[in-house]
Amino acid sequence: MKTQIFTLDQIKSSIQIPELMTSIEEGFTLYSQRKVVVPPVGLLEFPEVHGDVHIKYGYIKNDEYYVIKIASNFYENPKIGLISNNGLMLINSQKTGELLGILLDEGYLTNIRTAIAGAIAAKYLAPKVVKKIGIVGTGIQAHLQLEMLKYVTECKDVIVYGRNENSLGKYKNDMETQGFQVITTQNIDKLIKECNLIVTTTPSDEPILFANQIKEGAHITAMGADTKGKQELDPKIIQKADIVVADSIEQCIDHGELSHAFNEKLISRDKIIELGNLIAHTNLQRQNDKQITIADLTGVAVQDIQIAQYVYNKLQKTK
Amino acid sequence: MKTQIFTLDQIKSSIQIPELMTSIEEGFTLYSQRKVVVPPVGLLEFPEVHGDVHIKYGYIKNDEYYVIKIASNFYENPKIGLISNNGLMLINSQKTGELLGILLDEGYLTNIRTAIAGAIAAKYLAPKVVKKIGIVGTGIQAHLQLEMLKYVTECKDVIVYGRNENSLGKYKNDMETQGFQVITTQNIDKLIKECNLIVTTTPSDEPILFANQIKEGAHITAMGADTKGKQELDPKIIQKADIVVADSIEQCIDHGELSHAFNEKLISRDKIIELGNLIAHTNLQRQNDKQITIADLTGVAVQDIQIAQYVYNKLQKTK
Numbered sequence: 001m002k003t004q005i006f007t008l009d010q011i012k013s014s015i016q017i018p019e020l021m022t023s024i025e026e027g028f029t030l031y032s033q034r035k036v037v038v039p040p041v042g043l044l045e046f047p048e049v050h051g052d053v054h055i056k057y058g059y060i061k062n063d064e065y066y067v068i069k070i071a072s073n074f075y076e077n078p079k080i081g082l083i084s085n086n087g088l089m090l091i092n093s094q095k096t097g098e099l100l101g102i103l104l105d106e107g108y109l110t111n112i113r114t115a116i117a118g119a120i121a122a123k124y125l126a127p128k129v130v131k132k133i134g135i136v137g138t139g140i141q142a143h144l145q146l147e148m149l150k151y152v153t154e155c156k157d158v159i160v161y162g163r164n165e166n167s168l169g170k171y172k173n174d175m176e177t178q179g180f181q182v183i184t185t186q187n188i189d190k191l192i193k194e195c196n197l198i199v200t201t202t203p204s205d206e207p208i209l210f211a212n213q214i215k216e217g218a219h220i221t222a223m224g225a226d227t228k229g230k231q232e233l234d235p236k237i238i239q240k241a242d243i244v245v246a247d248s249i250e251q252c253i254d255h256g257e258l259s260h261a262f263n264e265k266l267i268s269r270d271k272i273i274e275l276g277n278l279i280a281h282t283n284l285q286r287q288n289d290k291q292i293t294i295a296d297l298t299g300v301a302v303q304d305i306q307i308a309q310y311v312y313n314k315l316q317k318t319k
Numbered sequence: 320m321k322t323q324i325f326t327l328d329q330i331k332s333s334i335q336i337p338e339l340m341t342s343i344e345e346g347f348t349l350y351s352q353r354k355v356v357v358p359p360v361g362l363l364e365f366p367e368v369h370g371d372v373h374i375k376y377g378y379i380k381n382d383e384y385y386v387i388k389i390a391s392n393f394y395e396n397p398k399i400g401l402i403s404n405n406g407l408m409l410i411n412s413q414k415t416g417e418l419l420g421i422l423l424d425e426g427y428l429t430n431i432r433t434a435i436a437g438a439i440a441a442k443y444l445a446p447k448v449v450k451k452i453g454i455v456g457t458g459i460q461a462h463l464q465l466e467m468l469k470y471v472t473e474c475k476d477v478i479v480y481g482r483n484e485n486s487l488g489k490y491k492n493d494m495e496t497q498g499f500q501v502i503t504t505q506n507i508d509k510l511i512k513e514c515n516l517i518v519t520t521t522p523s524d525e526p527i528l529f530a531n532q533i534k535e536g537a538h539i540t541a542m543g544a545d546t547k548g549k550q551e552l553d554p555k556i557i558q559k560a561d562i563v564v565a566d567s568i569e570q571c572i573d574h575g576e577l578s579h580a581f582n583e584k585l586i587s588r589d590k591i592i593e594l595g596n597l598i599a600h601t602n603l604q605r606q607n608d609k610q611i612t613i614a615d616l617t618g619v620a621v622q623d624i625q626i627a628q629y630v631y632n633k634l635q636k637t638k
Contacts, residue, residue, distance in 0.1 A: 003423060005324060042361045044376055044385060051416055055374060055387065057363055066363060068374065068389060070409065072416035086416050088409075090389065097370055097391035097405045102421065104322060 005102045006315055011109065014314040017116070017151055020307065024116050025279050027060070027306035028247065032276025035061050038301045050075040056301040065091050065100070065312070069304040071110050085110070089308040101312045109311065113303040115144035117247060117275070118199055118221050121295035123152040124278050124285045125243065126197045126219045130155035134195030136188070136209070136232070137202040138167040141223060145199045146175055158182045159191045161208075189213060200224050200232040211236035217289045222257040223297040233294075235261035242291035243284075247275045248300045256298040324421045325634055330428065333633040336435070336470055339626065343435050344598050346379070346625035347566065351595025354380050357620040369394040375620040384410050384419070384631070388623040390429050404429070408627040420631045428630065432622040434463035436566060436594070437518055437540050440614035442471040443597050443604045444562065445516045445538045449474035453514030455507070455528070455551065456521040457486040460542060464518045465494055477501045478510045480527075508532060519543050519551040530555035536608045541576040542616040552613075554580035561610035562603075566594045567619045575617040 030036050042055030051074035059066035071087035078084060085107035091100045103109065118141075130153045135142050138160060146158060158180045162168045168184035175182050185191055191198070192213045198220045200208065209220070211234050224232045238244055238261035246252035249272050253262040261267045275295070278284050286293055349355050361374030370393035378385035390406035397403060404426035410419045422428065437460075449472045454461050457479060465477060477499045481487045487503035494501050504510055511517070511532045519527065521543045528539070530553045543551045557563055557580035565571035568591050572581040580586045594614070597603050605612055 037363070039361060039363060042358060042374060042376060044356070044358060044378070046385075046413060046416075049414055051413075053376075053385070053387075053411075053416065055361060055376065057361060057372075057374065059363070066365075066372070068372075070387060070418075072411070074414075074416040077415055080415075082415055082417070086418060088418060090407075092372075092391070094365060094370075095368055095393075096396055096399075096401055097365075097372065097393040098401070099389075099405060099407060099423070104418070 003099045003102060004315075005104065006311070007104055008106050008108055010315060011103055011105050011311055014311050014318065015112070017148065020310050021116050021119060021151060023306045023310045024113060024303055025120055027302040028120070028276035028300070029280045030060055030276070031248070031300055031302040032274040032280070036302045036305070037061060046074070056304055058301045058305055059094060060302070060305060064094060065309055066094050067091060067305045067308040069110070069301070069308070071107055089304065091308055091312045101315075103308060103311055109307050110304070111140055111144055113307040114223065114297070114299060115141060115148040117297050117299075117303060118145045118223055119148035119152050120279070121221045121245065121275065121297065122149055122197060122219065125245065125293040125295055126153060127217050127286065127289045129289070130197045132157045132159055132195040134158075134191040134198040135160045136191070136198065136200040137224065138162040138164070138171040139201060141201040142171060143174060145201055145221075145223070146180065147178065149197070153197065155197070156180050159195055160184050161188050161191045162186065202232055203230060204232050205229050206231055207234040208232050209237060210234040211240050214240065214292060216292065219286070219293045219295075221295045221297065225257040225296070226255070226298050228255045228259070231257065231260055233257055235264050235266050238294060239266040240292060241294040243273065243286065243293040244271060245273050245275055245278050245293070245295040247297045249274050251298040251300065252296045257296040322418045322421060323634075324423065325630070326423055327425050327427055329634060330422055330424050330630055333630050333637065334431070336467065339629050340435050340438060340470060342625045342629045343432060343622055344439055346621040347439070347595035347619070348599045349379055349595070350567070350619055350621040351593040351599070355621045355624070356380060365393070375623055377620045377624055378413060379621070379624060383413060384628055385413050386410060386624045386627040388429070388620070388627070390426055402426075408623065410627055410631045420634075422627060422630055428626050429623070430459055430463055432626040433542065433616070433618055434460060434467040436616050436618070436622060437464040437542055438467035438471050439598070440540045440564065440594065440616065441468055441516060441538065444564065444612040444614055445472060446536050446605065446608045448608070449516045451476045451478055451514040453477075453510040453517040454479045455510070455517065455519040456543065457481040457483070457490040458520060460520040461490060462493060464520055464540075464542070465499065466497065468516070472516065474516070475499050478514055479503050480507050480510045481505065511537075521551055522549060523551050524548050525550055526553040527551050528556060529553040530559050533559065533611060535611065538605070538612045538614075540614045540616065544576040544615070545574070545617050547574045547578070550576065550579055552576055554583050554585050557613060558585040559611060560613040562592065562605065562612040563590060564592050564594055564597050564612070564614040566616045568593050570617040570619065571615045576615040
C-alpha cells in the first residue's frame with residue numbers, strides 16, 4: 001500500500017473551479033437521489049479553549065472511494081497568532097479500505113466547497129440580470145462566496161454590509177484587487193434596496209434581514225446558520241419566498257436558517273426543494289424576474305466527498 | 320504548522336512494551352475515573368465487499384493531545400492477496416486543534432494495544448503460579464496475546480486449541496521460535512484441564528468453553544467478542560466466577576462477552592469490576608489461588624489515545 005500525501009500548495013494548484021463546480025453539482029444530485037451514504041457527524045468539543053472538531057465521512061454508492069474529513073475550529077487561536085480552522089481529508093478505496101491519499105488541506109477545501117455551493121445556488125436561482133451583488137459580512141466566506149460568483153454572473157458591482165469599518169475597508173480592498181467595484185455600508189437597507197443577489201455569511205444569532213425590506217425578484221443565499229441558534233433572516237422572509245431551497249432538507253429544518261421558519265410553522269417540509277433536485281429539474285428553477293428565492297446552505301458531506309475525489313484524481317494525473 | 324508523518328517501520332521501532340503497558344494501564348484507570356472523553360464510535364459499512372470502517376476518537380481531559388483513529392477491516396482482501404485490516408492514527412493539539420502527527424500504522428497499533436490489554440488483565444488476575452497457558456484460536460491475536468504474556472508471567476508452556484490442523488501447526492512453529500513450548504489440540508477439554516491462564520481469541524458466535532469444565536483457580540481473558548452476536552463462553556461461567564472484570568462496563572454489557580450473562584440476568588452490573596479500578600485497587604485483584612476470574616475485553620478508545628501519544632512522544636525524542 002502506498003499512501004500519497006499532498007500539501008496545501010499542491011492541493012491549491014490542482015483546482016479548476018468550473019470543472020470542480022460541475023463535480024459538486026453532480027454530488028448534490030446524487031445526494032438528493034439517496035445514492036450517498038452519510039452517517040451522523042462525529043463531534044469532539046473542547047469548551048475551555050472554545051474549540052470543536054467535526055468528523056464527516058461517507059461515500060457515493062458503487063463509486064471508487066470513500067472520504068473521511070476532519071475539520072477543527074479553535075476560536076481562540078487568532079489570539080496567539082494562529083488561524084482558527086484546520087483539517088485534512090482522507091481518500092480510501094471502497095473495494096479494499098486502503099488509505100490511498102491524505103490531503104493536508106488545513107481546512108482550505110471546506111472553505112472552497114462551501115463557497116462553490118453558494119455559486120451553484122446563484123446559478124439556478126439568481127435573476128437573469130444581476131444589478132448588484134450584496135454581501136452580508138466581511139469574513140472568509142464573504143470573500144470566497146463573491147470570488148466564486150464570478151463563475152455564474154458577470155456582475156462586478158458589489159455592496160458589502162458589516163459593522164466594523166476596518167473590516168469593511170479591508171474587504172473592499174481585497175475584492176477590488178480581484179476586479180470588483182465595492183461599496184461599503186453599515187446600513188443593511190441600502191444593500192437590500194440596490195442588490196438583487198444577496199449572500200449572507202455571518203455567524204449571527206438574530207435576524208439581520210427583514211421580510212418588509214425584501215424586493216421583488218431578489219435571490220438570497222443564507223449560509224451563515226450551520227448550527228442550532230444561528231440565524232440571519234427573519235423567518236417571514238421564508239414564508240414570503242416563491243422558491244425555497246435547502247442543500248439538505250433534513251439538516252436545514254433541524255439546524256439551518258430554515259429551522260426557525262419550520263419550527264414556527266411558516267413553511268412545511270414539502271414546500272422545500274432540495275438543491276440536488278433543483279439542479280436536475282429545470283422546472284423547479286427560477287421562472288421569471290419577479291420571484292423571490294431563498295437558498296439555505298448548511299454544508300453536506302457529499303461536498304467533501306466530491307472535492308476530495310476531484311483533487312485526488314487531478315493530482316494523480318499531474319504527477 | 321508542521322505535521323509529522325511516521326511510517327509503520329518507525330512506529331514499530333519506537334515501542335518498548337513494559338513502558339507502553341504502564342501507559343495503557345494509566346489510561347484504563349483514567350477512563351474508569353471518568354477523566355476521558357470518548358464520543359460514540361463512527362461506522363461506515365460496505366456490505367458488498369464485507370468491509371467496515373470504525374472511527375474512534377477522544378481525549379484525556381486537561382492533557383496535551385486528542386487522538387482520532389481510523390481502522391478498517393475488509394474481509395475479502397486476503398482473496399486478492401491483501402491484508403484485511405488497515406488504519407492510521409492522528410495526533411492533534413488540545414489547545415489549538417493543530418494536526419501534529421500522522422501515524423501510518425496500517426492497523427498495527429490496534430493489534431498491539433488489544434494484546435497489551437490481555438496482558439494487563441493477566442497481570443492482576445492470573446494465579447501466582449501459572450501452570451500452562453491456554454490459547455483458544457490461532458489468528459493474529461492468538462499470536463500477540465501470548466507474546467505480550469511474556470511480560471507478566473514466566474510460564475512458557477502453552478496449549479493451543481484450534482479446529483484447523485494447518486493453522487495449529489503454523490501457530491506452534493511461530494510461537495516456538497519465540498521461546499514457547501507449544502502443544503496443539505483439537506480437544507478443548509485438554510486445554511481447560513491443564514491450563515490455569517486461558518485467553519480466548521476467536522470470532523465465534525457460540526460458546527466454546529462451558530461452566531462444568533472450568534477448574535478452581537483458573538483465569539480466563541475473553542477478547543473475541545467485540546460486537547453483538549459474538550460469544551466464546553457459556554454465560555454460566557460468568558455466574559460461577561469469583562471476580563468478573565470488564566474493560567468498559569458500558570460496552571461489555573452491551574456487546575461484549577458479558578452481554579449474554581447480563582441479558583440472562585446471570586450477573587448484575589454492580590458485580591462487574593472495571594479494569595481501570597482493578598488496576599488501581601489491590602483489594603479488587605485476585606486474593607488466592609482458588610478464585611475463578613474472568614476478564615472481558617471489547618477495546619476502549621483510551622487504549623488508542625494512550626498508544627498513539629506514547630508512540631508520538633517517543634518518535635519526537637528519537638529524531
